[in-house]
Amino acid sequence: MGSDLFYMLVFPGLAFLIVFSLLAEYVDRKLYARLQHRIGPPWFQPLADLIKLSAKEEIIPQQADTGIFKFVPLVALAAAATAFLYIPLWGRRAPYAFEGDLILVLYLLTIPTVTFFLGGWYSRSLYSMIGAARSVIQLFAYEIPLFLCILAPALLADTWSLSSMTQYYHQHPARMLLNVAGLGVCLVAMLGKLERVPFDIPEAETEIVAGSFTEYSGRLLAMFRLTLDVEMVVGATLIAAVFLPFGLDLPQRLGAAWGGAAGFGLYAAKVLAVVCVLSVLRTVMARLRLDQMINFCWQIAAPVALAQVVVDLVAKGLLK
Amino acid sequence: MKKPGKMLREVLRSAVRKPATVLYPYVKVHMPAQFRGRLRFYAERCIGCRLCMKDCPTDAIVIRTVAPKKFEADIDLGRCISCGQCVDSCPKMALEMTEEFELAQLDRGKLKTTQGAPPTETHAQAPQPSKPGPEAANKSSGS
Amino acid sequence: MHNGDEHVQIPIGPQHPALKEPTSFTLTLQGEKILQMGVRLGYNHRGIEKACEGRTYVRALYLTERICGICSHSHATCFVQAVEEIAGLEVPKRALYIRVLISELERIHSHLLWLGVAGHEVGFDTLLMYTWRDREIVMDLLAALTGNRVNYSINTFGGVRRDITDAQKAEVLKGIDALEERTKYYIGVATEEVTLIKRLRNVGVLSHEDALRLGAVGPTGRASSIPRDVRKDDPYAAYGEIPFEVITSDCNDVYGRTLVRVGELMESYKIVRFVLKNLPDGPIAVKAPRKVQAGEALSRYEAPRGEDVHYVRANGTDKPERVKVRAPTLANVQAVSKMLEDRYLADMPIVVAAIDPCFSCTDRLISIADDRGGSGVLFWQQLREYSIHWYQHHGIDFTELNKTFRRGEDA
Numbered sequence: 001m002g003s004d005l006f007y008m009l010v011f012p013g014l015a016f017l018i019v020f021s022l023l024a025e026y027v028d029r030k031l032y033a034r035l036q037h038r039i040g041p042p043w044f045q046p047l048a049d050l051i052k053l054s055a056k057e058e059i060i061p062q063q064a065d066t067g068i069f070k071f072v073p074l075v076a077l078a079a080a081a082t083a084f085l086y087i088p089l090w091g092r093r094a095p096y097a098f099e100g101d102l103i104l105v106l107y108l109l110t111i112p113t114v115t116f117f118l119g120g121w122y123s124r125s126l127y128s129m130i131g132a133a134r135s136v137i138q139l140f141a142y143e144i145p146l147f148l149c150i151l152a153p154a155l156l157a158d159t160w161s162l163s164s165m166t167q168y169y170h171q172h173p174a175r176m177l178l179n180v181a182g183l184g185v186c187l188v189a190m191l192g193k194l195e196r197v198p199f200d201i202p203e204a205e206t207e208i209v210a211g212s213f214t215e216y217s218g219r220l221l222a223m224f225r226l227t228l229d230v231e232m233v234v235g236a237t238l239i240a241a242v243f244l245p246f247g248l249d250l251p252q253r254l255g256a257a258w259g260g261a262a263g264f265g266l267y268a269a270k271v272l273a274v275v276c277v278l279s280v281l282r283t284v285m286a287r288l289r290l291d292q293m294i295n296f297c298w299q300i301a302a303p304v305a306l307a308q309v310v311v312d313l314v315a316k317g318l319l320k
Numbered sequence: 321m322k323k324p325g326k327m328l329r330e331v332l333r334s335a336v337r338k339p340a341t342v343l344y345p346y347v348k349v350h351m352p353a354q355f356r357g358r359l360r361f362y363a364e365r366c367i368g369c370r371l372c373m374k375d376c377p378t379d380a381i382v383i384r385t386v387a388p389k390k391f392e393a394d395i396d397l398g399r400c401i402s403c404g405q406c407v408d409s410c411p412k413m414a415l416e417m418t419e420e421f422e423l424a425q426l427d428r429g430k431l432k433t434t435q436g437a438p439p440t441e442t443h444a445q446a447p448q449p450s451k452p453g454p455e456a457a458n459k460s461s462g463s
Numbered sequence: 464m465h466n467g468d469e470h471v472q473i474p475i476g477p478q479h480p481a482l483k484e485p486t487s488f489t490l491t492l493q494g495e496k497i498l499q500m501g502v503r504l505g506y507n508h509r510g511i512e513k514a515c516e517g518r519t520y521v522r523a524l525y526l527t528e529r530i531c532g533i534c535s536h537s538h539a540t541c542f543v544q545a546v547e548e549i550a551g552l553e554v555p556k557r558a559l560y561i562r563v564l565i566s567e568l569e570r571i572h573s574h575l576l577w578l579g580v581a582g583h584e585v586g587f588d589t590l591l592m593y594t595w596r597d598r599e600i601v602m603d604l605l606a607a608l609t610g611n612r613v614n615y616s617i618n619t620f621g622g623v624r625r626d627i628t629d630a631q632k633a634e635v636l637k638g639i640d641a642l643e644e645r646t647k648y649y650i651g652v653a654t655e656e657v658t659l660i661k662r663l664r665n666v667g668v669l670s671h672e673d674a675l676r677l678g679a680v681g682p683t684g685r686a687s688s689i690p691r692d693v694r695k696d697d698p699y700a701a702y703g704e705i706p707f708e709v710i711t712s713d714c715n716d717v718y719g720r721t722l723v724r725v726g727e728l729m730e731s732y733k734i735v736r737f738v739l740k741n742l743p744d745g746p747i748a749v750k751a752p753r754k755v756q757a758g759e760a761l762s763r764y765e766a767p768r769g770e771d772v773h774y775v776r777a778n779g780t781d782k783p784e785r786v787k788v789r790a791p792t793l794a795n796v797q798a799v800s801k802m803l804e805d806r807y808l809a810d811m812p813i814v815v816a817a818i819d820p821c822f823s824c825t826d827r828l829i830s831i832a833d834d835r836g837g838s839g840v841l842f843w844q845q846l847r848e849y850s851i852h853w854y855q856h857h858g859i860d861f862t863e864l865n866k867t868f869r870r871g872e873d874a
Binding site for chain 1: 480
């Protein structure tokens with residue numbers, strides 16, 4: 001029971017996740033600024049933003065449904081944080097792994113998007129409702145490529161558990177290269193899930209002010225923003241676990257003390273590398289329109305993901 | 321050829337260069353020479369014709385007679401738009417624009433300044449504008 | 464909104480992140496499609512035309528300059544040209560060339576600013592940061608030449624106020640070389656960055672006939688193949704002697720407007736180089752009388768946004784009798800409704816930004832046809848009492864707030 005509480009609240013649970021998310025947000029914003037030839041915020045900026053938002057007054061519109069309005073940020077944060085418990089970090093086993101946790105993680109990651117929709121819809125404000133609708137329409141577009149390219153490596157590894165999958169690729173490292181196309185599609189689909197440029201249509205500042213978050217302020221907005229950062233870390237960790245599962249036995253090879261530090265360092269490097277790639281993608285592209293994004297996802301991303309599935313099925317057959 | 325990420329090389333190059341941002345106010349910024357900033361009044365040259373007052377678009381300058389042939393200028397920095405028309409209108413080159421631009425104050429009263437106190441030693445050595453500048457040579461107002 | 468039958472009316476403005484200046488657009492949407500658009504101007508109206516009537520010509524000059532920050536030299540030059548025509552002044556050649564130099568530098572500054580704003584409206588903030596960084600080059604040049612980064616005040620009746628030294632000429636040429644290289648890069652970005660092209664192409668389509676009918680001017684019209692440019696059709700200042708091309712495009716959409724503007728940037732560099740090479744010697748101004756003889760004049764100028772028209776009527780005193788300003792955005796804003804017919808909500812910010820709106824220049828009093836009939840005139844004090852009464856009627860009382868403000872004023 002004690003160790004359970006430790007896993008859920010401290011490591012790799014809420015405390016570690018929040019600290020690491022704030023660090024990831026800092027890296028993202030600093031890199032974004034440097035790429036634009038600017039200076040960028042200092043290291044404590046994400047924490048300062050969180051504290052400032054928490055100290056502000058919460059203004060809830062009169063027509064909004066107060067219960068749902070206040071409840072959904074909590075649900076979003078909880079879902080994103082829970083998904084983290086099932087993804088193996090640098091050991092070869094996540095704290096609560098079980099056969100089928102891959103599906104659970106994918107569904108837990110869908111919940112924040114649904115909460116953005118609910119929060120925006122029940123704000124009853126024009127801009128929020130448009131943003132909420134866009135959130136869900138975007139979900140239909142990127143979800144299939146995302147699911148397919150995460151399921152493809154699982155097909156090859158013949159398991160529905162993330163931890164067993166990383167175990168499999170650890171034993172057969174060369175087969176990671178079969179999933180390169182999936183990595184590309186997953187990065188693009190992750191941009192859609194995280195609602196970042198070129199897919200930040202639900203939150204297009206120049207069109208609908210702030211989309212679903214227009215009416216949110218104070219602690220509720222702080223929770224939503226934290227959810228976005230946590231989702232980014234969880235998504236990056238998922239990509240690292242599914243497509244980059246190398247060096248996972250460093251803790252064993254280097255002994256107790258150094259092993260832990262090296263393992264953590266490698267994990268952090270992988271996640272921050274994924275965050276950097278997402279940042280660079282954010283910098284060099286413009287925002288697409290909703291219909292253009294749907295066309296792109298269904299005409300390019302989904303076929304490549306399907307091709308990846310076929311490749312993995314064929315490989316599985318050949319390697320048996 | 322149309323592809324996404326055309327600016328990739330440029331942004332990666334910028335990431336390793338020094339940022340273009342100037343960390344003002346920790347780093348001082350200097351305006352070029354002949355920048356139109358704060359107005360400066362040379363009381364010893366003023367003859368009290370008040371052409372500057374006539375032409376000032378915002379009535380920011382008021383010339384007061386404090387003694388026969390001695391004048392002081394009340395300049396309201398809150399109203400002055402640093403257009404320099406008074407400099408052009410003055411027949412005796414008693415007004416000059418300096419490059420000082422950091423004129424913000426927290427108290428509106430502090431923006432009302434007065435220049436032209438009795439000349440001290442430093443004022444007596446006030447530099448003449450060395451040659452009639454282009455502005456002074458073409459006073460198209462005043463006939 | 465999602466049954467497909469419901470119409471939603473959403474307000475874009477007066478305060479909205481997409482708009483740089485307050486305007487009220489009311490969009491009627493069905494889902495993401497725009498069915499109808501209504502425009503209301505007047506939020507930036509400051510009564511400048513009336514204010515000019517009570518001021519001497521010299522004071523009014525500085526007022527017209529401040530109609531807008533980006534088109535400041537345009538309005539000042541247009542006004543000065545009108546008055547010089549009434550007074551019959553012969554402006555020396557050197558002054559005309561210097562006016563052209565500052566005009567073109569202002570055009571460069573404005574088009575680079577527009578590139579950044581267009582990038583921002585489609586979510587491409589990187590383009591914003593880079594173009595505005597490069598814009599600093601031209602702002603520093605203007606600060607060195609004229610004494611200020613905006614509101615250059617280089618004009619005076621009868622010529623210009625400042626001359627240009629050889630050292631400054633060399634600085635300008637160096638700056639123009641750097642900017643030309645950067646502009647070539649931006650042309651590359653505009654023609655090759657696929658996400659940007661997707662947002663600009665086939666958006667805000669305005670056919671040639673519609674552009675002629677609605678009276679589009681400037682780059683908006685030139686992007687619909689209307690080859691009208693006041694610098695060529697009715698040369699003012701020294702443009703009659705300077706060779707340059709009028710850039711048009713037959714794309715009829717926002718992409719065409721982008722191409723026209725970057726093409727004009729390249730032409731401006733050529734004009735600046737020609738001006739600096741062929742700057743005639745001579746005086747930079749003639750003496751202008753304080754009292755302008757009776758008469759009237761209409762003056763046209765090609766501002767970065769299009770054709771700017773000033774009308775001045777003088778009556779022999781030292782104050783103008785009537786000044787009228789027709790800014791280019793007024794001619795272009797009527798085309799926006801046509802451009803947005805049957806388009807998506809996501810296109811609205813970029814289509815509005817593509818006409819390069821400057822509502823500060825445009826704003827004027829709007830008289831709304833009231834079906835209740837009747838009209839009236841309220842003086843300032845009556846208007847104030849009316850508004851206090853209206854708010855009290857709706858349950859908002861400002862008396863406490865007013866007491867705090869009055870205490871601050873006495874300090």
